[in-house]
Amino acid sequence: MSLSRRGLGGLGGLCVVGLASALGLPRRAAAHPYHVSIAEAHHRPEAGRLEVSLRLTPEDLDAELSRRLGKAVSVAEQPFDARSEADRELERMLREDFRVIGADGILYGVHLVGREVGVDEAWIYFEFAVPPKLTGLKLHVRLLFELEVQQENTVNLVLPEGRRSLLFRRGDEPQAL
Amino acid sequence: MPGPFVAPLIGLILAVTNPVVDPLADPFRQLDEDLPTPTTTRAPSGAPGHRYWQQEVDYRIAVTLDDATQRIIGSERIDYQNNSPDGLDYLWLQLDANIFAPGSAAALTSTSYALERVPFSGLVRMLARQTFDGSVTISRVESKGKALPHTIVGTMMRVDLAEPLEPGKSMRFEVDWSHAVNESKRVGGRGGYERFEDGNTLYEIAQWFPRLAPYDDVNGWQHKAYLGAGEFALEFGDYEVEITAPADHIVTATGVLQNPKQVLSKAQIDRLKAVEDAGKARVKAAKKVDETPKKGTPAFIVTPEEAAQTAASPKATDTKTWKFKADNVRDFAFASSRKFIWDAESVRVGEQDVLAMSFYPNEAEPLWSRYSTTAIAHTLRSYSHYTFEYPYPVAISVNGPVGGMEYPMICFNGPRPEKDGTYTKRTKYGLISVVIHEVGHNFFPMIINSDERQWTWMDEGLNTFLQFLTEQAWETDYPSRRGEPEKIVPYMLSDYQVPIMTNADSLLQKGNNAYAKPATALNILRETVLGRELFDHAFRTYARRWQFKRPMPADFFRTMEDASGVDLDWFWRGWFYTTGHVDIAVEGVTAHVMEPLDPREAKALQKAERDAHPVTQSQRRNAEQPKLVDEIEGLSDFYNEYDPLDVVPEDIASYERLMKFLSDEDKALIQKLPHFTAVTFANRGGLVMPLIVELELASGAREEVRIPAEIWRRNAERVTKLFMTAEPVVAVHLDPHLETADADTSNNHYPPQVESTRFQVYKNPKGGKNPMQQARDRETKATDQSQPEAKPEAAK
Numbered sequence: 015m016s017l018s019r020r021g022l023g024g025l026g027g028l029c030v031v032g033l034a035s036a037l038g039l040p041r042r043a044a045a046h047p048y049h050v051s052i053a054e055a056h057h058r059p060e061a062g063r064l065e066v067s068l069r070l071t072p073e074d075l076d077a078e079l080s081r082r083l084g085k086a087v088s089v090a091e092q093p094f095d096a097r098s099e100a101d102r103e104l105e106r107m108l109r110e111d112f113r114v115i116g117a118d119g120i121l122y123g124v125h126l127v128g129r130e131v132g133v134d135e136a137w138i139y140f141e142f143a144v145p146p147k148l149t150g151l152k153l154h155v156r157l158l159f160e161l162e163v164q165q166e167n168t169v170n171l172v173l174p175e176g177r178r179s180l181l182f183r184r185g186d187e188p189q190a191l
Numbered sequence: 192m193p194g195p196f197v198a199p200l201i202g203l204i205l206a207v208t209n210p211v212v213d214p215l216a217d218p219f220r221q222l223d224e225d226l227p228t229p230t231t232t233r234a235p236s237g238a239p240g241h242r243y244w245q246q247e248v249d250y251r252i253a254v255t256l257d258d259a260t261q262r263i264i265g266s267e268r269i270d271y272q273n274n275s276p277d278g279l280d281y282l283w284l285q286l287d288a289n290i291f292a293p294g295s296a297a298a299l300t301s302t303s304y305a306l307e308r309v310p311f312s313g314l315v316r317m318l319a320r321q322t323f324d325g326s327v328t329i330s331r332v333e334s335k336g337k338a339l340p341h342t343i344v345g346t347m348m349r350v351d352l353a354e355p356l357e358p359g360k361s362m363r364f365e366v367d368w369s370h371a372v373n374e375s376k377r378v379g380g381r382g383g384y385e386r387f388e389d390g391n392t393l394y395e396i397a398q399w400f401p402r403l404a405p406y407d408d409v410n411g412w413q414h415k416a417y418l419g420a421g422e423f424a425l426e427f428g429d430y431e432v433e434i435t436a437p438a439d440h441i442v443t444a445t446g447v448l449q450n451p452k453q454v455l456s457k458a459q460i461d462r463l464k465a466v467e468d469a470g471k472a473r474v475k476a477a478k479k480v481d482e483t484p485k486k487g488t489p490a491f492i493v494t495p496e497e498a499a500q501t502a503a504s505p506k507a508t509d510t511k512t513w514k515f516k517a518d519n520v521r522d523f524a525f526a527s528s529r530k531f532i533w534d535a536e537s538v539r540v541g542e543q544d545v546l547a548m549s550f551y552p553n554e555a556e557p558l559w560s561r562y563s564t565t566a567i568a569h570t571l572r573s574y575s576h577y578t579f580e581y582p583y584p585v586a587i588s589v590n591g592p593v594g595g596m597e598y599p600m601i602c603f604n605g606p607r608p609e610k611d612g613t614y615t616k617r618t619k620y621g622l623i624s625v626v627i628h629e630v631g632h633n634f635f636p637m638i639i640n641s642d643e644r645q646w647t648w649m650d651e652g653l654n655t656f657l658q659f660l661t662e663q664a665w666e667t668d669y670p671s672r673r674g675e676p677e678k679i680v681p682y683m684l685s686d687y688q689v690p691i692m693t694n695a696d697s698l699l700q701k702g703n704n705a706y707a708k709p710a711t712a713l714n715i716l717r718e719t720v721l722g723r724e725l726f727d728h729a730f731r732t733y734a735r736r737w738q739f740k741r742p743m744p745a746d747f748f749r750t751m752e753d754a755s756g757v758d759l760d761w762f763w764r765g766w767f768y769t770t771g772h773v774d775i776a777v778e779g780v781t782a783h784v785m786e787p788l789d790p791r792e793a794k795a796l797q798k799a800e801r802d803a804h805p806v807t808q809s810q811r812r813n814a815e816q817p818k819l820v821d822e823i824e825g826l827s828d829f830y831n832e833y834d835p836l837d838v839v840p841e842d843i844a845s846y847e848r849l850m851k852f853l854s855d856e857d858k859a860l861i862q863k864l865p866h867f868t869a870v871t872f873a874n875r876g877g878l879v880m881p882l883i884v885e886l887e888l889a890s891g892a893r894e895e896v897r898i899p900a901e902i903w904r905r906n907a908e909r910v911t912k913l914f915m916t917a918e919p920v921v922a923v924h925l926d927p928h929l930e931t932a933d934a935d936t937s938n939n940h941y942p943p944q945v946e947s948t949r950f951q952v953y954k955n956p957k958g959g960k961n962p963m964q965q966a967r968d969r970e971t972k973a974t975d976q977s978q979p980e981a982k983p984e985a986a987k
């Protein structure tokens with residue numbers, strides 16, 4: 015098979031397709047058994063930034079934005095516009111679901127730089143202003159958890175001291191950056 | 192033998208340092224220790240062994256689809272042929288529908304997720320699971336009129352035999368059963384029904400009858416519980432199936448319709464015949480001019496208007512029985528609805544005409560009539576080219592609630608346009624891709640019957656690989672999701688991977704692991720390691736050897752090596768047994784110029800070089816001071832006068848001997864390629880790969896050198912390679928066509944290139960340039976503009 019909605023056993027499976035059509039949202043077309051996002055987060059101490067490129071399946075991005083806005087949205091059809099309803103929602107989604115948390119528990123602000131959404135993949139670019147040392151900072155990625163039970167979010171960290179990955183699944187706690 | 196000058200011409204690996212100490216880390220270690228020992232059923236070549244066997248199970252089924260209650264009521268007669276060398280005391284059957292029992296293992300485990308942020312959809316399904324019972328009622332299990340004791344264990348049923356079924360013997364028994372069909376939208380599933388706003392229903396019925404679990408030479412009984420995520424393994428057999436459905440339904444199924452006159456209208460029969468005749472005419476026309484037949488286009492058997500009319504009229508109260516026959520299949524699925532549009536096209540595959548057909552409601556239009564059947568035909572031609580000629584008489588694509596699922600000869604595909612009939616680019620390619628993928632599954636695993644439940648990559652990975660080739664033959668730059676090496680890089684860089692050779696149940700990131708990574712690996716094997724010709728021969732050999740049989744991973748690895756004649760153990764080990772990634776860096780480059788072979792020229796040059804060497808301060812000051820040899824006579828001897836750079840007769844003689852030994856071609860080569868460049872490559876990612884090296888020469892010309900992965904054989908961490916060129920090498924680029932999935936391409940260049948991250952390229956579209964280069968660009972631009980002669984040019 016090829017569809018996203020494979021898991022009969024899990025809560026995943028075809029229900030999302032069904033729900034989306036029940037709400038008049040676009041059916042999530044073919045064809046991925048992936049419930050994954052993968053991000054590369056590059057820490058540039060000299061610039062005081064954490065720069066993130068996030069790759070998602072375009073259907074997932076549309077489905078999530080549609081779910082959040084309660085109506086059908088397809089961002090592939092519209093150029094990036096930070097003031098548009100969909101892109102404002104996209105930034106809100108990142109603020110809630112891709113969270114850089116300070117030692118004091120305060121969230122770092124996210125700045126959505128832009129996105130490229132093609133037929134085969136969707137890329138989202140955003141950044142955080144972070145201190146030169148990330149000690150004490152935590153990351154919590156909860157993307158698409160409300161869409162897909164089996165969702166897995168991987169973050170490949172590129173830090174001055176080397177590479178490291180973090181994996182987030184439902185129920186996971188924030189992890190040290 | 193010729194002197195040292197010629198040596199580098201032969202031994203091209205110049206320096207090998209730090210031999211690998213740990214033998215376990217040796218990427219070229221043979222795989223034998225990891226593969227099962229060949230047996231009489233599985234040969235060392237990767238082919239089926241001389242005693243290969245598999246069971247055969249034939250079914251005769253009569254089933255009624257009750258549209259009023261959405262139930263399946265069935266009765267089957269099973270003939271089980273025991274070809275194994277073992278006596279069997281009992282048989283195991285799969286009751287997949289028991290996954291829909293409220294207390295099933297799948298339902299119970301599905302609620303055990305942490306409750307933080309449970310998706311709304313998940314809640315809906317949990318509720319539906321509480322209320323819907325799709326479990327199987329078994330009302331009869333009998334052989335020769337006698338009841339057989341049977342025990343249901345979750346999704347499996349054990350049938351105990353009165354006496355053991357001996358090797359070579361067969362037995363016949365009957366099972367009656369019934370179960371409710373699941374509503375796909377609420378409960379999910381690989382089949383199910385969809386209720387439309389117009390009150391009509393569309394059924395996609397799969398995994399619906401008690402089926403024999405496989406019994407094979409490697410695992411014995413395969414009776415792992417069905418939890419929904421893993422797919423399944425099955426036995427081949429012949430099927431005769433009678434489907435009774437409401438009289439106004441169109442029914443389509445695995446196999447060939449046996450009673451068209453009883454279920455189709457005269458017009459429908461005529462249209463089908465016209466499609467077949469058109470196909471035959473194309474074949475005949477092509478034979479005259481000795482060409483491949485022209486490609487056809489689909490024609491309607493049931494038009495959209497007719498389907499709309501049926502859907503709007505009152506529902507039929509009587510039924511019709513559709514009879515289908517399918518030989519040598521491992522499963523049977525069907526679809527039924529009064530909403531179906533039906534189109535068909537005859538496709539020539541080898542010496543056979545195959546009917547490619549699509550069934551879809553008006554909700555799928557105009558997308559489906561445009562692409563579905565054409566995509567089936569394209570898939571049959573493309574896959575047949577890479578494997579074997581599609582052996583079945585029909586290939587069917589059905590639109591309904593299931594997003595994408597494959598069965599023999601028939602598959603279910605979800606994409607539909609918007610309500611207004613428009614569709615996005617993504618929906619269009621989503622449909623074409625899913626049809627290619629699901630029809631492609633006829634080859635893997637419907638015919639090459641690998642065990643999906645255990646080794647998902649053997650069908651999904653191989654299928655995804657051929658899907659990529661087939662998509663790329665649809666149109667230039669087709670937006671394929673998987674296949675291009677660079678797309679797999681982020682996954683391979685992550686720490687959270689398991690090797691591809693991991694049992695399907697414990698897969699992490701199944702999509703990447705079972706689909707994308709093996710598909711990419713095969714693409715690299717084809718394009719970069721073996722080349723298309725060798726690869727295609729080996730891959731085709733595997734497909735043909737295991738057609739209608741059940742291969743295991745080792746059979747694939749062994750056949751690919753056996754048929755290509757290339758030792759690929761390093762490749763299987765790296766890509767299938769480990770989680771390393773590819774990152775090879777250009778670590779250092781040194782340039783050398785060939786000295787003239789004639790000692791008179793060579794030594795003169797060396798002298799000049801020596802003379803050009805600066806005099807040190809000490810040498811300069813010491814020159815003034817008196818020396819002992821000048822004072823004491825006899826202290827000087829031969830060596831005080833000897834200059835090793837003087838040409839002596841022996842030099843000349845040795846040179847002449849060399850000249851006599853060198854052929855004219857050798858001499859010309861040395862004249863032609865006097866520049867030597869030694870490039871050191873470091874393996875930072877762990878996976879060894881061929882080196883694809885582009886040399887940029889002083890004149891701007893580029894030369895590409897492709898070096899097999901075996902260059903890493905003696906040292907998997909660092910190798911130096913010597914290149915000979917006519918001109919000085921000014922730059923070196925590794926993997927210039929992005930074909931090796933190299934994870935960090937910023938270290939692939941000499942001189943080093945500043946490479947931007949994806950983020951930076953997006954944020955600064957000028958990208959790829961560092962601030963200094965950008966400043967220089969601005970300067971050049973400014974100077975260009977201030978050039979006075981630029982203006983008259985512009986004025987013209």
Ligand SMILES: [Zn+2]
Pocket residue numbers: 015016628632651654
């Ligand atoms: Zn598949």
